[in-house]
Amino acid sequence: MKTYRVFALRLRHLTIENSGNGMRRIFSIAASFVLLAAFAHAQTDPLPSWNDGAAKTAIVNFVKAVTDSAGKDYVPPADRIAVFDNDGTLWAEKPVYFQLLFAIDRVRALAPQHPEWKTTQPFKAAIEGDFDALAASGEKGLVELVMATHAGMTTEAFAKIVGDWIKIAQHPRFKRPYTDLVYQPMLELLNYLRANDFKTYIVSGGGIEFLRVWADRVYGVPPEQVIGSSIVTRFEVQDGKPVLVREDKIDFIDDKAGKPVAINQFIGRRPIFAFGNSDGDLQMLQWTAAGDRTRFMGLVHHTDAEREWAYDRNSAVGRLDKALDAASKNGWTIVDMKRDWKQVFPFQR
């Protein structure tokens, strides 16, 4: 905000020298200066919620390098593919993945029709709200729970269930909608990349049809740029109307080695920019790093127990261990949430 301060000083200087009727004119000129300064500032700082430091510098330098058409690292717009993990990278993932909390709500709603769930895992844990038992079942367990509780309806019916839930459900700690727990610095990063002709993709271990319901509204990422885990769908004609029915069968788990596979399948180009936060993102980062020319690989390191959470190598949810070592070894950018982010959530101003 240096530029702003310069103009504020100039404003004070001018008002001292003048008085009476002249004041109005001075204020008018000063207001223009302030607007101009704010504009200049917005142009020079696309990432206002990022503190100055190595992470922010690495991002800005990378974007400048690949968009400089005269430079050696120039990348044509069509090849500016950026991929982001979702849980723990774009929004929070504690106490457990939010989609798991959605699944728990569904299990409880459907439990009266499934008495056997009271004694079967992971349903028992879901009904009892036993996060430790649930977290221990891992990303795969989450996907299974979601599949088991969300199959048998059409894709349209499922989208409605998710849409209804995301509007009213609240996070247990922050007592706010889950979509409020997105990271302000990452929203700025998504916008910054798109303003520089990047195509931004989400590549999540979470369910593709869970994410697509709200990703466009919350992140500005349209459905066709959301990649995730999926269950099998079946085309059929019901009462003369063609529908897609969700079967209780896992189609694809978009985690770990599945991420580069899905990136190749959906995008067909190798990303030049990848951001994750856990060991589930390691192969996506490796795949991105293995391309020619300059690339950017980043990790969000959760180090802020006060504003968010602090966890890494020993967390059941979002474990960051091997990927942290790989990042250090290969010089990937590690974002220290506490140090690098001025603000975490949009509501924490």
Add this chain to the structure above:
Amino acid sequence: MKTYRVFALRLRHLTIENSGNGMRRIFSIAASFVLLAAFAHAQTDPLPSWNDGAAKTAIVNFVKAVTDSAGKDYVPPADRIAVFDNDGTLWAEKPVYFQLLFAIDRVRALAPQHPEWKTTQPFKAAIEGDFDALAASGEKGLVELVMATHAGMTTEAFAKIVGDWIKIAQHPRFKRPYTDLVYQPMLELLNYLRANDFKTYIVSGGGIEFLRVWADRVYGVPPEQVIGSSIVTRFEVQDGKPVLVREDKIDFIDDKAGKPVAINQFIGRRPIFAFGNSDGDLQMLQWTAAGDRTRFMGLVHHTDAEREWAYDRNSAVGRLDKALDAASKNGWTIVDMKRDWKQVFPFQR
């Protein structure tokens, strides 16, 4: 080209009335007129290779309706999704699918290492060039043949094999590269839709990684907008380099009921515009038709044995039977190639 003729006549008229030094000025003015006329013409006819008729009118009226922001049928750009089958819709598919001809070339190249292929179908037919036997194996047979002959290498190695082949291979009838056998009217349609903010997708029974090598150059459709059949790929690190290895296992067949499934999986939006040419496209057209608001469903009917081929209900390749009945019953647009297309291939001028 009416407008052009009017200005050409005017040019002749002016040159008769003038002479000597004035000529240069007249030519300059006339050249401006001609340029203007060509521009006016380009603006009024986005589909010059289409004869005036019901098909062309239906396309133009649909595009006008969904792009008129004041009209009741307006569709915001983000929802302007158009899907096209490839074989028989964007390029020819006779004597058999071109990817099958690619597979035949690969089978012959690899045959010395596979003596058992001499007595096993569909390899025997491939080696012997027995198109009837191959066509009888259908789209699924094609995919199997492709998988069997194209697995075991990395995705990058496969892309190179396809790229090398498509440059030198020639169509048996036309003695030209296969990519010359694209339909000029459909290239114009793709451009016309994109000029009206449609996102154009290919949804093909053919292999996704076969198509992506050349679809951008030939159709202007980037890799991330190409959907097709696929084999399983496996992420692994070879000599420290992460690669994706193509396994000899079918992942997904993007044909018939698979097409709406893939559209939902890859795009996550229902198209408002769909074009096919065979029964393999029926479910894609039904899925498109089942959405709200106005939509366009079209079929290319191969009726021109002279410039291309004539076939429909009894063809093993590109059979058009149930979809033709559905189109008639539902009022979908049927393009009669002989009647509706002024020109078929770009080289037939």
